[in-house]
Amino acid sequence: MAYLTIKNVVIKGFSACVPKTIEENIDSPIFKSPEEAEKFISSTGVERRRIASNDTTTSDLCIIAAERLIENLQWEKSEIDCIIFVTQTPDYILPATSCVIQNKLQLSEECYALDISLGCSGWVYGLSIIANLLATGIMKKGLLLVGDTTLKSTSPYDKSAWPLFGDAGTATALEFENNEQELDFHFACDGSGFDAIIIPEGGFRKMFSHDSLKYQQFEEGISRNGLQTILNGMDVFSFGISKAPESINKLLKKFQIDLERIDLFTFHQANLLMNEKIRKKLKLPSEKVLYSLKDFGNTSSATIPLTLITQAKKELETKHLNHIACGFGVGLSWGSVYFETNKIVVSDLMEI
Amino acid sequence: MELQEFIQNFASQFDEIEPSIFNKDTIFKNLNEWSSLIALSIIAMVDEEYDVRLKGDDIKTAETIEDLYVLIKNKK
Numbered sequence: 001m002a003y004l005t006i007k008n009v010v011i012k013g014f015s016a017c018v019p020k021t022i023e024e025n026i027d028s029p030i031f032k033s034p035e036e037a038e039k040f041i042s043s044t045g046v047e048r049r050r051i052a053s054n055d056t057t058t059s060d061l062c063i064i065a066a067e068r069l070i071e072n073l074q075w076e077k078s079e080i081d082c083i084i085f086v087t088q089t090p091d092y093i094l095p096a097t098s099c100v101i102q103n104k105l106q107l108s109e110e111c112y113a114l115d116i117s118l119g120c121s122g123w124v125y126g127l128s129i130i131a132n133l134l135a136t137g138i139m140k141k142g143l144l145l146v147g148d149t150t151l152k153s154t155s156p157y158d159k160s161a162w163p164l165f166g167d168a169g170t171a172t173a174l175e176f177e178n179n180e181q182e183l184d185f186h187f188a189c190d191g192s193g194f195d196a197i198i199i200p201e202g203g204f205r206k207m208f209s210h211d212s213l214k215y216q217q218f219e220e221g222i223s224r225n226g227l228q229t230i231l232n233g234m235d236v237f238s239f240g241i242s243k244a245p246e247s248i249n250k251l252l253k254k255f256q257i258d259l260e261r262i263d264l265f266t267f268h269q270a271n272l273l274m275n276e277k278i279r280k281k282l283k284l285p286s287e288k289v290l291y292s293l294k295d296f297g298n299t300s301s302a303t304i305p306l307t308l309i310t311q312a313k314k315e316l317e318t319k320h321l322n323h324i325a326c327g328f329g330v331g332l333s334w335g336s337v338y339f340e341t342n343k344i345v346v347s348d349l350m351e352i
Numbered sequence: 353m354e355l356q357e358f359i360q361n362f363a364s365q366f367d368e369i370e371p372s373i374f375n376k377d378t379i380f381k382n383l384n385e386w387s388s389l390i391a392l393s394i395i396a397m398v399d400e401e402y403d404v405r406l407k408g409d410d411i412k413t414a415e416t417i418e419d420l421y422v423l424i425k426n427k428k
Contacts, residue, residue: 043389160388233388234408238395242405273389277396 002187003254009131010181013173013345014316015069016147016306017061018050018166018296020351025049030159030221040163045272049166049297052149056352058089059097061169062145063104068347069143069171070105077105081139082112084130086122086146086301088330089153090115101145112139119197120268120329122146122301124337127172128185134176144172148300153199155224157215161231164271166297170305173345184338186251188243193332196235201226236329240274244328245281247336251324257338263321264312265289268328269296269303278326301327313346353402353428358421361401365393376418398424 025047031037041047052061062085070077083105085098092100098113112133118125123146130142147169154161201212212226224230244267252259265288267275272293279289292307299306304325308316315321320342328334355376363371368385380386395406404427406420414420 039387039389043392232408234391234395234406234411237392238399238405238407241396241399273392273396277399 004185006131006135006183008178009134010177011341012175013069013073014305014309015065015347016170016309017064017350018168019052021051022048023051025163043273045293046297047294051151052167057091058087058147058149058169059091059101062147064350065169065171066143069173072345072347078108079141080107082133082142084114084126084144086116086126087148088119089149119300121327121333121335123304124327124335130174131183137176140176142174146170147302150300153229155228157223159221164298166299168299168302168306170302172305181340184255186247187335190332196232197330198230237274239332240270240328241277243334244278244326247334248326251336261322262324264323266304266307266325269293269298316344316346355421361397362417378417379415
């Protein structure tokens, strides 16, 4: 039973940074015709996405987001006791990118730094780790840095993946604070679906070889090499529409949360068809369910904070809100969280 | 779960093809309108109507509508 409650830790702020470069799906040469592009857009909800340049990594985006958030929160860098970096696009195979970030952000040497390798479920998992680190009150302030530059490992000749994904980096600030708020979690994982979303080569199971670079055509409009992401859309879809609502229902039941009390639902932005299906299964009113798919696509682990920042900045800054968020995808891994925010800091969206 | 009802539910995922064209022997992947997006709406329909989780491989193995019907029946 992977449930968890954490007390005395609150979310203090959010920020995000996205690349300046925009690719419009309607003009994308990946589609055979404008009709095909339109069909794709109306089903997935993705009109455009941000693409990181070759010399911009996920950590670069997260560092810019973090710098701005620290400034807006008026935190001292020396007070930051822990950083967690959740990504599947690290700077290097080794060392851990969180160590690189500690130095670039000029944080204290007395800093707990850890990388976590998760995608779509990563913000929820990362939140549970950093909140637990802070819960004893010895460490007081922490930054959860979450994001991916998925397009770097996606074939531009793969119409099942390329027009769906976008790049983004985010920062979530957390602090130990004696109060009534609590974080409630449900987590789950099903490794039998490990190959539903996978980069098959370049790790240590199938090490990089000359053949890794060879492009292969799988069907019309779908060519990629062994170092690029395979997305089995049908498997991920059937997984998402069954497991995301199930996880949220388990969370509600276990912690006796009244659905009516929830102000905002923020789900991993997989694609519109899948997300709407999840919303309808849970019978949620559309005005409470946030979307950022249209302008940013699926930004992997960054979707939950990016969606909150771009769609609910004013409410987050001015109101007390009860939230439910759910991340689900690559792993297969999924998790849901109930949390509250009370007039928090939300930085303006940064661009690089 | 009835085969006739399943064929109707299957047919209603298509916009352009007349529902009367569909029968148990229809080789659905040969239909002009068939696409990966239609496949997703079939998966959604099966989840909704029959509470069965179809996988990509199920869609790949099934040739006719009846094949898929049998597959779903066995999963129930």
